[in-house]
Amino acid sequence: MTDGSHAAAPFPPLASIVLVTGKGGVGKTTIAAGLAAAAAKRDGKAVLVEFGDGDSGKRVLAGARSSGVMHEVVEPKTALETSVGRLLGSRMLAKVFIGNFAVRRMLRAAPALRELAMLDAVGHIADKAKGRRVVVDMPATGHGLAWLRLPLQMRDLFGSGGLYELSERLVHRLVAPRACSVVVVTLAERMVLQETLELCSALEKEVGMPPARLVVNRFPQPIPPGAIEQARALQTEAGSQLVELLEAREAARSEALITLGGASSLGVQLRPLLLPQAGFDPNAVQVADWLVSQEAA
């Protein structure tokens, strides 16, 4: 385990499309914005792609308006109409198809096609960006993996037809380490970490995309050795409260390091990037500077 201050082995460069995934609430959007801001600083421009309403991206980019990061919001309904329109040769036909009373209900119950269409939208945004970095803020863990599996599963299932061709295209455009890198964001909590390492392993085994970076956000600062013993020696009620707090804190920290240290047993060969805990969550520019300082941008 390194503390990230001296690079053991350099990180491999990131591909032009970067998918950022992880459990909800770990700071995925902030890291995604930081990766985009770092690329924008280097290349002049970069794109941050967000699914849904675009609120989160706007929030984290608020402090980085002039950073050259373009914010693209992929809205499910539009993405579906555009994708199906391309397959059927006309957007009008797509509307007829999607608007059919039974098809509409089927799509609401099983949104796989809509999700494929949203990945298709990412592919087209990347084509337009002409090699500039496109960072995608993916949905939370399990769902993010399911999305990446989708093109492979659909390709294998369909065999031929328009959706087969779309899936095949996406497998090459997105589910390929040369075209696309995955960055996994997590926290130093044992359960979250364990789940994250399983995700890393599943990404490699199930979709052939080992993560290119593992960012452990809000990593707690160490406390000086001996402090817990000294707090115990106070032998007051306040002292024992302090002991309990310090112990819980150290336990969380060392458990996290142990879990990360055991990552290789899961086949995860990845040096974790530990982003130290600060008062408030950092903004996109601060994360970008940190990533650059770690030679991980």
Add this chain to the structure above:
Amino acid sequence: MSHPAPRTIVCAGGGGVGKTTTSAAIALALARRGHRTLVVTVDPARRLASAMGVEVGENVMEARVEGGIEDKLFALMPEPRRSTRTFIDLLFEDEPEAKARMLENRVYLLLADAAAGMHEVVSLMLVAKAIEERRFDYLVVDTAPSRQGLDFVSYPGRLATLYEGRAVTWLGNLSGRPDTSDDGEVRDESGGLLAAGRKRIESLFGKLLNPRTLRDLAGLFAELAIVKDRFARLARVSEQLLVGPTTRYLLVAAPTGSAAADAQFLSRRLKRLGQHPTALVLNRADPSFPAWVDELPSEGMPAELTAALEVVRGDFATRVRAGDHLALSLKSDLPRTPAVRLPTLEARDPSRIVRTLADLLGPHLGLLAGA
């Protein structure tokens, strides 16, 4: 239903705000008052499950968090990875042949695996089954940790319309299967004839899928049509549990970057569902330094301990600041929603956190649970 329906409390919030722990603590506080309570979490954390003495799985288990509440606190934490299978087990209990065909239908396995909300629906169906089997006074539902967490409130109803109307039969008859509907023609809600429409949609399907896949897709819906009444009934029971007149919605937030925005989003989402948030629960929003911090000696301590205390004071200062910020911004976003502000709890044993949180939430049960 042979028992009166339980009162439902739905906990919603963005990721990482302590929703699952809060749900468990509210359930424990209710159990302590003597209410038979079932807590359901759709995003099971194994560590919390073991702290509560239950296992992640499809059965309701009695939780063991502390003594004195025997036969009062129960938990259901279904395994997300099994929901594709559980869905079939629940629906096709009496249809072994259709069940066997479903388990081999490749389109089902793909669509179910990729279906957002599948796990939530399966969890609710398990709840619907559990409350038919025994009486509960309260049901505490921990939703998925995202802005989409509340979508599943409308999900059973959405699925029910797929099954109640003719969509399933219509889809089951795609690709030249004989139409089994009574008049041979299918009408949509507006009364238009869709028999001609079917040819057109079929030809569009033909551009997207090869014939074999289209047959699998039609086959899937033909199987589902067999159990559509059972499904519609379970979906409606689940829907009533979630949107009944006594249901309370708690928005859980914490000082994470997106918490305030998430809470505001979820409250708008609730409004669209015809509901409103009952209360806000603000976790890790310490109102002040705990008293014991000031009781520590201010000088004469060893250097290491002084440094550690600096770190701890810094943490608390940050928390109080973040807690104030969160409380203020939510107060301006949701001025009419009362808030319960809770301190950060740290302990190595998660069940201890649940118990302490239940102590803190106990006095607010009137607001949070109407109890």
